[in-house]
Amino acid sequence: MRISELSRRSGVSNATIKYYLREGLLPPGRATAATQAEYDETHLRRLRLIRALTGVRGLSVAAAKHVLDAIAECQTDTHRLLGIVFGIWPSDAGKPETNGDGPPQESPEADALIDAMGWSVSEYNPARQVIDQTLRTLRSLGIEYDWQALLPYADLAARTARHDLDRLQTVTDPLEKAEQAVLLTFLLEPALMALRRLAQEDESIVRYGEGPDTPQPGGPCPPGHE
Amino acid sequence: MRISELSRRSGVSNATIKYYLREGLLPPGRATAATQAEYDETHLRRLRLIRALTGVRGLSVAAAKHVLDAIAECQTDTHRLLGIVFGIWPSDAGKPETNGDGPPQESPEADALIDAMGWSVSEYNPARQVIDQTLRTLRSLGIEYDWQALLPYADLAARTARHDLDRLQTVTDPLEKAEQAVLLTFLLEPALMALRRLAQEDESIVRYGEGPDTPQPGGPCPPGHE
Numbered sequence: 001m002r003i004s005e006l007s008r009r010s011g012v013s014n015a016t017i018k019y020y021l022r023e024g025l026l027p028p029g030r031a032t033a034a035t036q037a038e039y040d041e042t043h044l045r046r047l048r049l050i051r052a053l054t055g056v057r058g059l060s061v062a063a064a065k066h067v068l069d070a071i072a073e074c075q076t077d078t079h080r081l082l083g084i085v086f087g088i089w090p091s092d093a094g095k096p097e098t099n100g101d102g103p104p105q106e107s108p109e110a111d112a113l114i115d116a117m118g119w120s121v122s123e124y125n126p127a128r129q130v131i132d133q134t135l136r137t138l139r140s141l142g143i144e145y146d147w148q149a150l151l152p153y154a155d156l157a158a159r160t161a162r163h164d165l166d167r168l169q170t171v172t173d174p175l176e177k178a179e180q181a182v183l184l185t186f187l188l189e190p191a192l193m194a195l196r197r198l199a200q201e202d203e204s205i206v207r208y209g210e211g212p213d214t215p216q217p218g219g220p221c222p223p224g225h226e
Numbered sequence: 227m228r229i230s231e232l233s234r235r236s237g238v239s240n241a242t243i244k245y246y247l248r249e250g251l252l253p254p255g256r257a258t259a260a261t262q263a264e265y266d267e268t269h270l271r272r273l274r275l276i277r278a279l280t281g282v283r284g285l286s287v288a289a290a291k292h293v294l295d296a297i298a299e300c301q302t303d304t305h306r307l308l309g310i311v312f313g314i315w316p317s318d319a320g321k322p323e324t325n326g327d328g329p330p331q332e333s334p335e336a337d338a339l340i341d342a343m344g345w346s347v348s349e350y351n352p353a354r355q356v357i358d359q360t361l362r363t364l365r366s367l368g369i370e371y372d373w374q375a376l377l378p379y380a381d382l383a384a385r386t387a388r389h390d391l392d393r394l395q396t397v398t399d400p401l402e403k404a405e406q407a408v409l410l411t412f413l414l415e416p417a418l419m420a421l422r423r424l425a426q427e428d429e430s431i432v433r434y435g436e437g438p439d440t441p442q443p444g445g446p447c448p449p450g451h452e
Contacts, residue, residue: 011366048367079434083427110424119428127420134417141274143409150417152389156382157421161429163378164422169433183369185426188379189419191360194353195380196418198336199387200411201309202345207391208305 003029006039010047017047025050025065049179052186071178081174083122085181107132109147116147117154160192229255232265236273243273251276251291268401275405278412297404307400309348311407333358335373342373343380386418
């Protein structure tokens, strides 16, 4: 297909596709004339993955290129492929403190939790720092909280991960597996947190009463959403 | 205490405290002279809550004031109080599409999920739109996914919510309960997602082999964290 059709089918503008070609995120098409090239389904799939990395979860173009290069190098090794994907961190409040290319920061509370769960986790997984950082933040705000309080959540996370991996098990193509892992890991996060909010509201009705129609908008206790 | 001690103990600057006083987020202290006032522990606790709302999860000062006002009006009604807190949405990628003060957008897939779970949830809970938006996004990226695929996650979310509410059950003071609900709902989110990443890595080792020390940094398949 021509670049215009690639643009139409991917929803990515011509100019952005040309930018990705220049930066090496997208491999060149097959040249059919001095200023024309043909693109195929692999280009379309790769554009979707770039869009998922940069658009949906806000990675920089440089970070997305790093991930794509790593996926290309590791595509015959499913564990390493998934390790790359699970090690990507969105550029939001959950981002761990980093210190460049030095050794990873210590995370004694995550270490204790991982030991207690019997998990095998790379020392480079940035989720370790997020755990310790969260616990430090809670305590700085006067809330008594330590890694042992997270154990019931860790058990639920293990069950969540089994559902996640069950879903990926059905995908055989390595690039498609990486794409789905990115999409399902990143994109499901808001939905999983939304499910928690819904379940919290239901549980608060179970415990503290009143029907599902309260709080009423405009009443004395307005709903808190903006 | 004087404003300087309030600043020292809260970690919030004098200038910011004065700004919160002007905007009505913080009630005035007890005047002891023309230009001096005494503050107490309730001011300190309220400052912590403001900091949690604005600093940690990025609400605007106006949105934080809206939440604080609503909490003040509803503090004798635990369910409504928690409804306000659970209805707050962080200003990040998880924010649902809104259409101002009009009726809430339709969310047929969330409705079906909530029905299937037997949950009681206000039609104003913004988490409904997040569910539908997530499913639309996944399908636009070529992934077959519907609300039924979320059911196992909904079951795990219900268990998560029970842990959350167990924790709040031990707090009796309404403002403190609201504060802890804000902190634990918002601040635990990155940690819960981090637990999922750790559990995913462990599960991928269980399924696809190799030891916990791979991928090695600098090897052919570098870890994907930035």
